[in-house]
Amino acid sequence: MHEYYPLLIVAAIVGTFAIIFSLAFAFMKDKKNAIGFDRNMSDGEIVKRLIAYAKPYWKNFLLVLLILAASVTYDVVSPRILGNVAELIKDEFALPELYKMVVLYAGVLVVTIVCTYSQAMILQVTGQKILSAIREDTFTHIESLSHDQLNHIPVGKLVTRVTNDTNAISMMFTNIIVNLIKNIFVIISVLVAMFSLNIELTLMVLAFAPFIVLFTIIFRKFSRRAYRRTKDANTDINTFLSENLSGIKITQIFNCEDKKFKEFQKKNKELESSRTAEILVFSIFRPSMYMLYMASVMCLLYLSGKGYIKGTSFFGQTITSGVLVSFYMYVNKFYNPIQNLAEMFNWLQSALASAEKIFSIMDMKPEVVDEPDAIEVEHIRGEIEFKHVWFAYEGEDWVLKDVSFKIAPKETVAFVGATGSGKTTILSLVCRNYDINKGQILIDGIDIKKFKLSSLRSHFGQMLQDVFIFSGTVKSNIVLRRDDFTDEEVMEACRYVNADKFIDKLPKGINEEVRERGNNFSQGQRQLLSFARTVIHKPDVMILDEATANIDTETENLIQISLEKMMNIGTMLIVAHRLSTIKNADRIIVISKGEIIEQGSHEELLSQNGAYHELYRLQYAGENA
Numbered sequence: 001m002h003e004y005y006p007l008l009i010v011a012a013i014v015g016t017f018a019i020i021f022s023l024a025f026a027f028m029k030d031k032k033n034a035i036g037f038d039r040n041m042s043d044g045e046i047v048k049r050l051i052a053y054a055k056p057y058w059k060n061f062l063l064v065l066l067i068l069a070a071s072v073t074y075d076v077v078s079p080r081i082l083g084n085v086a087e088l089i090k091d092e093f094a095l096p097e098l099y100k101m102v103v104l105y106a107g108v109l110v111v112t113i114v115c116t117y118s119q120a121m122i123l124q125v126t127g128q129k130i131l132s133a134i135r136e137d138t139f140t141h142i143e144s145l146s147h148d149q150l151n152h153i154p155v156g157k158l159v160t161r162v163t164n165d166t167n168a169i170s171m172m173f174t175n176i177i178v179n180l181i182k183n184i185f186v187i188i189s190v191l192v193a194m195f196s197l198n199i200e201l202t203l204m205v206l207a208f209a210p211f212i213v214l215f216t217i218i219f220r221k222f223s224r225r226a227y228r229r230t231k232d233a234n235t236d237i238n239t240f241l242s243e244n245l246s247g248i249k250i251t252q253i254f255n256c257e258d259k260k261f262k263e264f265q266k267k268n269k270e271l272e273s274s275r276t277a278e279i280l281v282f283s284i285f286r287p288s289m290y291m292l293y294m295a296s297v298m299c300l301l302y303l304s305g306k307g308y309i310k311g312t313s314f315f316g317q318t319i320t321s322g323v324l325v326s327f328y329m330y331v332n333k334f335y336n337p338i339q340n341l342a343e344m345f346n347w348l349q350s351a352l353a354s355a356e357k358i359f360s361i362m363d364m365k366p367e368v369v370d371e372p373d374a375i376e377v378e379h380i381r382g383e384i385e386f387k388h389v390w391f392a393y394e395g396e397d398w399v400l401k402d403v404s405f406k407i408a409p410k411e412t413v414a415f416v417g418a419t420g421s422g423k424t425t426i427l428s429l430v431c432r433n434y435d436i437n438k439g440q441i442l443i444d445g446i447d448i449k450k451f452k453l454s455s456l457r458s459h460f461g462q463m464l465q466d467v468f469i470f471s472g473t474v475k476s477n478i479v480l481r482r483d484d485f486t487d488e489e490v491m492e493a494c495r496y497v498n499a500d501k502f503i504d505k506l507p508k509g510i511n512e513e514v515r516e517r518g519n520n521f522s523q524g525q526r527q528l529l530s531f532a533r534t535v536i537h538k539p540d541v542m543i544l545d546e547a548t549a550n551i552d553t554e555t556e557n558l559i560q561i562s563l564e565k566m567m568n569i570g571t572m573l574i575v576a577h578r579l580s581t582i583k584n585a586d587r588i589i590v591i592s593k594g595e596i597i598e599q600g601s602h603e604e605l606l607s608q609n610g611a612y613h614e615l616y617r618l619q620y621a622g623e624n625a
Helices: 002-035 043-071 073-090 095-144 147-151 155-197 199-206 209-246 248-253 257-310 321-362 423-430 453-458 474-479 487-496 523-536 553-566 602-607 611-623
Strands: 384-392 398-407 412-417 438-443 460-464 541-545 571-575 587-592 595-600
Touching: 002 209, 002 257, 043 073, 043 095, 043 155, 043 321, 073 095, 073 155, 073 321, 095 155, 095 321, 155 199, 155 209, 155 321, 199 257, 199 321, 209 248, 209 257, 209 321, 248 257, 257 321, 384 423, 398 423, 398 587, 398 595, 412 423, 423 438, 423 541, 423 571, 453 460, 460 523, 474 487, 474 523, 487 523, 587 602, 587 611, 595 602, 595 611, 602 611
Parallel strands: 412 571, 412 587, 460 541, 541 571
Antiparallel strands: 384 398, 384 438, 587 595
């Protein structure tokens, strides 16, 4: 019995580790809800959706699998070749036979190298195509979300979904899946080769299989949670950077650098902690697998040495020096794929966690969508009517209460009132950026829900207070959605709104470079560019939301002249705090707490001595104070 003590000691050590890992696993399972970063989608559901992107390229993957089968030859054949060499050297040494073995080994190696290169090239090209498709679908879906949905999602999170998360998925298609399959092929092929070589030693190796499976399952659970936590922390830090780098000037103005640094440091520490936990999981698992490998090697050497010395046989098979050499290599090739599988699982969890985050965005159903029978319309007259409209951003906190009014084609109507009264909300509802809760909005007598969104919005030109200018050129920011405008048409639009006054002074004119957010232009210049952008597209309805706020007097005069010209283009809706800019409007609607309290021309409202008269008096007094 004492001759089996070494094997019993190895079994006791392995069993102890198995008990410790199992207890840790049980504790983690009990705590998974408290941790709060377990995934919500099953792996099967995520994989099924990812396969849909890979399906068009099934021929490429089939070719890779065939190449893969050929490349596995090296792992199966090379140990047998070296085992034969060991037998050759032990017996009568024959140099020609050795040359044959060397040539055979080299040939197998060359085939493997060629297969590996071909496999990598095919997968990289295919993976990039799949990656592009996922990115395009994600970006397109984000574009379809309503304003309300986009207001609830940080920009940094969306950027992370389209960039970092799709990169993780790309690795899955270009590396992880094929290597998982390859490693499984290798494990099965090596097992078959070992059984054909020596059943006793193979059964000894397989005695460690339950522990391999157990350790892998435990590792998978730990790594799944660790990766989810890392992804969340990475998203948080990207969101923080996106917001704070955009507002860094405010941080500097109010001397908040230290405070913001501490906030960043906290998020950075959270990311560091999550990555450390992720590394810790892997740093425990890989040595554990190496321990199983070394234990099996020690058992192999002990049993084979004992069997060789005593000349014992098992199922008619004896252990020779060649068998020992081959088996030693097979054990290594058996455990290497398993260790690689652990690493593949590590990356796979990252890819699946990323895929889940992308699909969680893509599963968001747009709140504002086309009706099944929605129509395209080439031209609208610009008649707008609100019929008993009620609207709230959240619950029943009504922003608009039973609002009704009618605007005639080409009429200029201004909305005034205190901040939060619902003026801007009316403009957003006309474009159907949000859907109303009750009532009806008509354009040319047709409910706006009957129009296709793209068709409806194509007839609107919006000029907002916070003008967004894209990186590019002056011309690209004016033409925006169309590329068929000539330089003369662009300049004509600029002259119409008086933007040519500063464009003519630019070194490259309309081809002048525009930096991010147009920060190389003044607020007034950006506003004039937005006017030119609107005019060149010839909208049937124009919307100005505080378009004259926060600009200097000289630019305001230019804009005022532009406004008077633009009033002749189509229906115009204006929101302005400066009442002097809307005196020429055909009608002024006064709103208070979501309800219309007065409407009429500038002179009519002043003569009523009501809310508008009070607003005008207070503003006039403030300007002359």
